[in-house]
Amino acid sequence: MLTLVIGNKNYSSWSMRPWLILRALNIPFEEVMLKFHSAEWDAKIAHYSPSKLVPVLWDGEVGGGDSICVWESNAIYEYLAERFPDRHVWPAGAKARAYARAIVAEMHAGFRPLRTAMPMNIRARFPGLGMNDDVAKNIARIEALWKEARERFGQPSASGPFLFGAFSAADAMFAPVVMRFMTYSPTLSSDTESYCAAVRAHPSVVAWQTDALAETEFVAEDEPYAGTFTKN
C-alpha cells in the first residue's frame, strides 16, 4: 500500500505533483496531510518524513524498516514508473520520454523567479501581480516547451489534449504553473490558454482544486500579495 504525505493543497505545489499522477492513473494510495506551521506538523513530520520534506511517498508501512521511502517529485515519478509499468507515468516512445524527463527536470530545478514572484495560491486571484522581466522570461520558456511538446508529441492525438497526448507526469509536474497562471493572469498565447484549460478540467486537477478551496488556513509566507486586496 502506498502513502503520500503532503502539505496544504492550496499552497503546496510540490505536494500536488505526485498526488495528481497517482490520482490520474488510478493508483490506490492513502493521503496524509500535515498542514504547514501546525502543531500536528511539529508532532508528526519526523515520523512521516525522515528528511522533514513533503511530499514523501511510502511503499509499505510508514516508517517500517522494510518499506521504501521516496522524496522529490521526479524521484517519485521514476519510482511509480518502475512499480506500475502498465500505468504509463511517462509517455510511450524513447524520444517523447526523453523530452518529458528533460522538461520535468527543468521544472524541478528551475523557474525560480516565477516560483518566487507567483507562489501557488489556488483560491486567490491577483491578476497582474508578480510580473517582472525574469518572470516573463520563465513564462516564455514554459510556453515554448509546452508548444513544442504538444506539436511534436501530443498532436494529433486521440489519447488527450495534454503535452504528450494522454495525461502524464509532465502534465502533473506543470499543473502548479497552470494554477499560478489562473491566480496571476499573465498574458498568454492561445495555445497556452487552451492547454491550461485542459489541465484545469482534468478530473485529478478538479479534485485537488476542490480540496484546496475547502481549506481555510492562511500561510503568511506564501501570501506576498495578500495585503493588496481585501480578503474574504
Added chain:
Amino acid sequence: MLTLVIGNKNYSSWSMRPWLILRALNIPFEEVMLKFHSAEWDAKIAHYSPSKLVPVLWDGEVGGGDSICVWESNAIYEYLAERFPDRHVWPAGAKARAYARAIVAEMHAGFRPLRTAMPMNIRARFPGLGMNDDVAKNIARIEALWKEARERFGQPSASGPFLFGAFSAADAMFAPVVMRFMTYSPTLSSDTESYCAAVRAHPSVVAWQTDALAETEFVAEDEPYAGTFTKN
C-alpha cells in the same frame, strides 16, 4: 553514437555529472566542448543545444530530426539507464534505486547556498572561504545522505567504496561537491573524507580533473574569491 556537449571542465559542475557516468561505465561518446564566454560558444551553441544549456546529450547526428536530444543531468541519467540497461547507471534493488534517485533529485534542485558560495573551481584552493550558516546546513545534510547511503546500501560491498557500492549516477551527481570540498576545505567527518578520497581517485574523476587542470581560461563570474589570493 552519443555526443555530449559540455562547458569548461574547471568550472562546469553540471557538465561533469553526465560525463563521469559515461566514462565510468565505458559508454562510448564524443565530447564537444564549448567554452563559456567564447566566440565559439556564440557561434555554435544554438546548433549543439536548442535550449542553449549545457550539458546536452545527443543520440544520433547532432541536430538531426531523427536524433534524440536530452538535457538536465538527471534526465540524461534516466535516458542512459534505459538505453544501456546492462551498464547499471542506477544501483540494483528497488530500495537502493529509490534512495539514489531521491538524493540525485535533491542535489539537482537544492543546495543553492553551497553552490553559490563555493562554486566549482577545480584548479583553485581557497581553504576556509565560502562558509556561512546556510552552507554549513547544506554540508551537514550532504554528509548525512552520504553516510546513510553507504551504511544502508554501500557496505559491506565487494563492488566498491561508493554510495551504493559500485560507482553509480549518484556518485557522478555528487562528484562536483567533492571537488568543492577539495577547493574550500570545510571541516568534514572522517566518513566523508574517506568517501571523498574514493571519488577523487576514481579513474573517471581523475581524467576529468586532469583535463580541467590543463585549461587556462578564467571565468570571472565563477571566481568570487579570485582576488583573495595571488593567482599563478
